Amino acid sequence: MKEAYLYEKQEHDRVRCFLCSHRCVIKDGEKGICGVRENQGGTLGSLVYERVIAAHTDPIEKKPLFHFLPGSRSYSIATVGCNFRCLFCQNADISQMPADHRRIFGEEMSPEMIVREAIRSGAETIAYTYTEPTIYFELALDTARLAVKEGLRNIFVSNGYMSRECLEEIHPDLHGANIDLKAFSDRFYKKQCGARLDPVLNTLATLKELGVWLEVTTLLIPGLNDSEEELRMLSRYLADLDPDIPWHISRFHPTYKLLDAPSTPAETISRARDLGYEAGLRYVYSGNLPGDEGEKTFCHHCGELLLDRFGFTVRKNKIRDHRCPKCGESIPGVWE
């Protein structure tokens, strides 16, 4: 068992994990909320180190990251487990495997093997995604450090529940992140996800402070987080943090334990995008709506079409030297 990073030993063989904002105190022989970190005789260990459940090469647009090396490929990995219990999880078969089935599976893959595979696939980045990268932090951090030495960059696709200590540890080797801001109400986070809102907001602010490129995704679920008032508050919060944060508003389809809510109407996504722009955000996108106008990037200054996308495919990229070719405005993002 790999000894965990970011924990402290306490009396009576207890440990306190401070990798994520649950900050679990774990007795000998027990696991934390994520189900993949176990106290064995007063030492906390990761049960998923080098146990990769998914590894694919994806377009970076799938993360989604729209302002980070557009058109490039991202070698994407995950282990099982998550520190959230979202009723609408789209990857519950792997993220909730330890909680629902008390099982931990994964193919043995060392950081060296992951980096080698990433290079072989032609990817420019490694994405830690599909489940929650925080809970396989030891594997992610060791891989990220090695990846940087080999000229790759690293991306987290995360629920944003990591602790500040976790972000401070990884940020020199973390280049981009897409964080889910699942709602703007603590009630939603408690009831639907088994978590709290404030730690996620703290993560968004910390990532900006540490200089990590940040994009945000919100999955709109009819009747649960799509009221005009809530979306106004959420988008104002993002715009106050930085109007250049790209906000992805994604369409929900019934899944996992949330089968009685309807799919999000396209008009709701469109209205949410309008609210985002009204709040002052400059780049607001639609997700899970292939062919929608909201997949494209337009210059925030002159409205020129800069990136023409269809689904996860970039059909045209007109950005040159970080700038709009028509008006010369600098376009926020990581372009090369």
Ligand code: SF4
């Ligand atoms: S990662 Fe989070 S959920 Fe898992 S043991 Fe640590 S504090 Fe608890």
